[in-house]
Amino acid sequence: MNYKRSSDLFKAAKNVIPGGVNSPVRAFSAVGGDPVFIKEAKGAYLFDEDGNKYIDYINSWGPLILGHAFQPVVDAVIEKAKKGTSFGTPTEIETTIAELAVSMVPNIDKIRFVNSGTEACMSAVRLARGFTSREKVIKFAGCYHGHSDSFLIQAGSGAITFGTPNSPGVTQGTAKDTLLATYNSLESVEALLDANKEEVACIILEPIAGNMGCIPPKEGFLEGLRELCDKHNVLLIFDEVMTGFRQAKGGVQELKNIKADIVCFGKVIGGGLPVGAFAARNEIMDYLAPTGPVYQAGTLSGNPLAMAAGLAMLSELNKKSEIYNSIADKTEFLHLGISKVLNENNVAHTINREGSMISVHFSEEPVVDFESAARANNDTFKKFFHGMLENGVYIAPSAFETWFISDALTYEDLNETISAVDRVAKKLK
Ligand SMILES: *Cc1c(COP(=O)(O)O)cnc(C)c1O
Numbered sequence: 001m002n003y004k005r006s007s008d009l010f011k012a013a014k015n016v017i018p019g020g021v022n023s024p025v026r027a028f029s030a031v032g033g034d035p036v037f038i039k040e041a042k043g044a045y046l047f048d049e050d051g052n053k054y055i056d057y058i059n060s061w062g063p064l065i066l067g068h069a070f071q072p073v074v075d076a077v078i079e080k081a082k083k084g085t086s087f088g089t090p091t092e093i094e095t096t097i098a099e100l101a102v103s104m105v106p107n108i109d110k111i112r113f114v115n116s117g118t119e120a121c122m123s124a125v126r127l128a129r130g131f132t133s134r135e136k137v138i139k140f141a142g143c144y145h146g147h148s149d150s151f152l153i154q155a156g157s158g159a160i161t162f163g164t165p166n167s168p169g170v171t172q173g174t175a176k177d178t179l180l181a182t183y184n185s186l187e188s189v190e191a192l193l194d195a196n197k198e199e200v201a202c203i204i205l206e207p208i209a210g211n212m213g214c215i216p217p218k219e220g221f222l223e224g225l226r227e228l229c230d231k232h233n234v235l236l237i238f239d240e241v242m243t244g245f246r247q248a249k250g251g252v253q254e255l256k257n258i259k260a261d262i263v264c265f266g267k268v269i270g271g272g273l274p275v276g277a278f279a280a281r282n283e284i285m286d287y288l289a290p291t292g293p294v295y296q297a298g299t300l301s302g303n304p305l306a307m308a309a310g311l312a313m314l315s316e317l318n319k320k321s322e323i324y325n326s327i328a329d330k331t332e333f334l335h336l337g338i339s340k341v342l343n344e345n346n347v348a349h350t351i352n353r354e355g356s357m358i359s360v361h362f363s364e365e366p367v368v369d370f371e372s373a374a375r376a377n378n379d380t381f382k383k384f385f386h387g388m389l390e391n392g393v394y395i396a397p398s399a400f401e402t403w404f405i406s407d408a409l410t411y412e413d414l415n416e417t418i419s420a421v422d423r424v425a426k427k428l429k
Contacts, residue, residue, distance in 0.1 A: 041068035043408040054394035062267040067408025076312040111279035117241035117266025118146025120276035128202035130294035142370025144211035204237040207252035213359035214402040241266035271313030327356040337418035345425035387424030
């Protein structure tokens with residue numbers, strides 16, 4: 001494939017944008033080479049600036065569960081834009097989408113809209129701290145909750161006491177209030193709760209992890225966290241920015257029948273526009289300004305274009321819940337097909353899958369937490385990524401990302417993808 005125009009555009013971008021991108025993973029740093037610049041997309045396909053076509057397994061990192069340029073979303077945005085793009089006043093559509101979201105998701109009474117998943121998680125933690133009058137937060141190594149300071153803390157090996165910042169600019173003061181646990185290990189959480197009695201405001205996690213590749217919760221893990229939270233009066237925050245409206249209408253709360261105290265949303269809820277949200281029962285949400293003392297705000301929060309896109313997306317998912325079975329079936333088909341050809345080619349791998357999230361870890365051992373995800377073979381992943389790209393299949397340019405299956409993918413696309421894996425696998429050795 002020819003990527004000349006993409007490479008030229010990347011050069012130009014680097015002169016005026018740090019690293020040429022507005023979000024680091026787009027730069028292909030983890031896999032090497034220049035990123036492809038996308039010009040347009042429709043349904044399951046991306047078209048780059050050099051005219052190459054790709055089957056897309058990123059779907060804007062999750063939001064586009066029904067594929068690109070989904071007509072009802074596009075129409076809703078165009079119609080809204082004609083009437084003005086922002087007023088900074090309340091608008092009716094904010095209530096309409098809030099009512100719909102509250103009706104789809106179990107265990108929430110009120111929802112507040114923000115502009116990104118980062119904002120949603122950051123605000124949810126502030127609310128939890130305000131509500132409980134406690135300061136510490138437990139997060140899990142390898143879970144991503146956006147780029148706000150409290151969350152940019154990662155485990156050094158074996159460190160389960162104090163986190164250390166993994167970005168300069170995050171202060172030690174902030175880092176010391178973030179406690180790190182190990183995903184799928186209730187013992188690690190219990191140890192932190194015992195060592196920090198009456199100090200922990202909340203536990204936040206991706207209830208199906210997707211930011212260290214896809215890692216589903218082990219049987220009993222979420223139930224165990226719920227029990228520990230109840231025992232220690234700690235709020236349980238489900239960061240469903242990735243899983244919300246993707247794994248089920250009501251997200252993982254519905255899928256696994258576990259109640260979270262606060263739920264964060266992003267991605268799908270905005271239909272491809274910049275939207276995040278957080279939600280909880282009345283008692284907690286009424287603690288937010290202007291009813292309560294915890295401050296949170298946004299000039300463009302609840303923006304009409306964003307709400308129109310989100311409403312069109314959620315309405316579609318609410319109307320056609322068979323979509324969830326359809327994308328889970330497609331994901332399973334892909335799993336079985338990829339597994340078969342990798343086995344035939346003797347490529348060591350572990351595939352994790354839940355619903356419409358799937359990832360191929362180049363590792364022989366089970367991948368259940370950050371450490372086991374990090375032990376997978378990254379050199380193999382790099383070759384795999386570039387091979388797939390050459391074969392017209394666009395997966396995330398990092399081994400620590402899940403593939404997002406959209407319902408726009410046809411079985412023909414899936415078969416083509418499996419054949420591409422076969423061709424690439426032959427060259428991996
Ligand atoms: C993407 C993501 C975020 C951050 O959302 P942004 O909109 O990128 O700020 C937070 N949590 C999870 C689980 C995510 O996948």
